[in-house]
Amino acid sequence: MAGVGNRVLAGTDRALDLLRELPRLSLSNIRSNPKAFKRNKRGRGQHGGKKHGAGNKGSGQRQNFMRLGYETGNNPFYLRVPKEPYYKGHHIRREYPPISLMQLQTLIDTGRLDTSKPIDLTALCNTKLFQLSPFENQYGFQLTDEGLDNFKGRINIEVQYAPEQVIAAIEKNGGVITTAFYDAPSLIAMRDPMKFFASGTPIPKRQMPPENAVEYYTDPKNRGYLADPDLVALERFKLAQKYGYELPDLKKDPELLPMMLERKDPRQIFFGLNPGWLVNLKDKKIFEPEDEQLLEYYRS
């Protein structure tokens, strides 16, 4: 094995060290990995001649394949079993792409998320690692419990769906979690704020959740954003009892407390910016509406 003195070289260093002894790399002595580039040739005789892999007559030669599922006259499999409508209405159901706690911890450790500020959908999208397409019925992110035991972040996070054990994992570390609903136009603004501000439209008013989501977002067990804060505090305590951990007191850390208590208004979509405001990126100005009708419309 190549080496310098007593040091044994391996990997990249060894390769570079070997290269010192080899002839100069030039256009004539480089080559690719074997079989990297397939030569597209029509073989003759024993090298794939005769039918060229297409078989004798029929679909193989003519590519007139039967439609999917057709079994040449048999009762096909997809009709043989009775209908089981698990996916009924799938095209109108809301979808929440998952982010695991392990991913969240990695984002924090690698500095892609700033824990000194509340983490919301905009912060997650700004990592550029997650795509959200509201046009495909994606209504935000859900937190999943993978990496639950290793989660150490102390954060104020707002997601769109979170199971009980994830809520427990975040609150055990002294964090705060809220689940909140955003309608599609709000999500389009939130997933790329710079693009939205450049479009020159006022920040939209967040709509109330649809009828079948009201129950979830008003439930203090789910830390819904429409739930009574007192009941949420009670549920935080109950969950700590259930999972057997001591609920850290938020007031003990007066520096973090204002951040931990920061929440959005049910009509608000950006922290610090109200619906109806217009952000001018070029002049770095914010315009607020004065018209009474507008103020009435944007009032929460």
Place this chain on the structure above:
Amino acid sequence: MATKIINKTVTEFSLRITRCFFVPSKAIQTNAALFQERSETSITNVEEQLLPTIRPPLPIIYSRKLAFPPKFKAVRQAWVSNMDTVEEEKLGLIDLHPEVFAERPRVDIIHENVRWQQLYRHVSYANTKVRYEVRGGGRKPRPQKGSGRSRHGSIRSPIWRGGGIVHGPRSPTPYFYMLSFNARLNGLRSTLSAKLAQDDLHIVDSLDIPTDDPSYLEKLVEERGWGPAVLFVDDNDIMPLNITAASDVHGHYNLMPVYGLNVHSMLKHHTLVLTLAAVERIEERLLFHLNRNDAAEAGRKHRLDSL
């Protein structure tokens, strides 16, 4: 000096140099200073004329701050030498980022790049005629029955001598394809690393040479064991006049700005000479692309299948 260069421009050199001449560069100023010194001393020997260079005590360059400091790899170091004397003087030692200059020399990626550079602009004009393009053959050569011979409909059928060619090359056949962005990025990293590992990469403070005499450059390359083919890379595409003039007569001394740096050219030339500014720029560009977090979004616009 200036009239001499203008005469040369008109008679010997290309229009490219004429354009360079009218761009004010510091090379002209330094030359003027040297010329004055030379006229005072009035030494006839060319080499001795160039010798008196005033320089602060060495090393001039000894440290360099690396962007994205490497966590797990040791930085590479390289000498910085001068171009204003034929003999090499070491001006100092600088750090090079291992992600750019000490990357694993993937010969397959280098080959992929070279293959792409040769093919993307290649159009094959090889052509053969199919049966309807060959002249004649419209008439049935003989009746279907009764002749005692085989049945044929055309004398230009592919089974006939002088007939059309089946599956032959058709002109024009473009061989254009796009190598993926990361393959191009890694190709540059691999090639720069291989060049440095084989002592074929040299770093100089600048490309300012004291004369526009081609023999000066020849002697310099000979003395330092470079080349014969040398690629000089600078940050700017407006090169100093002297090296432009001195390298123009030789096909194997070439000047290139950083934005033109490519794997094929680096391998075609035996030696690669980078200026300090070029090193800065190359590292800055490659490290930017290696560390940007919006690469997926930035590349989406250029994806061929994005429509």
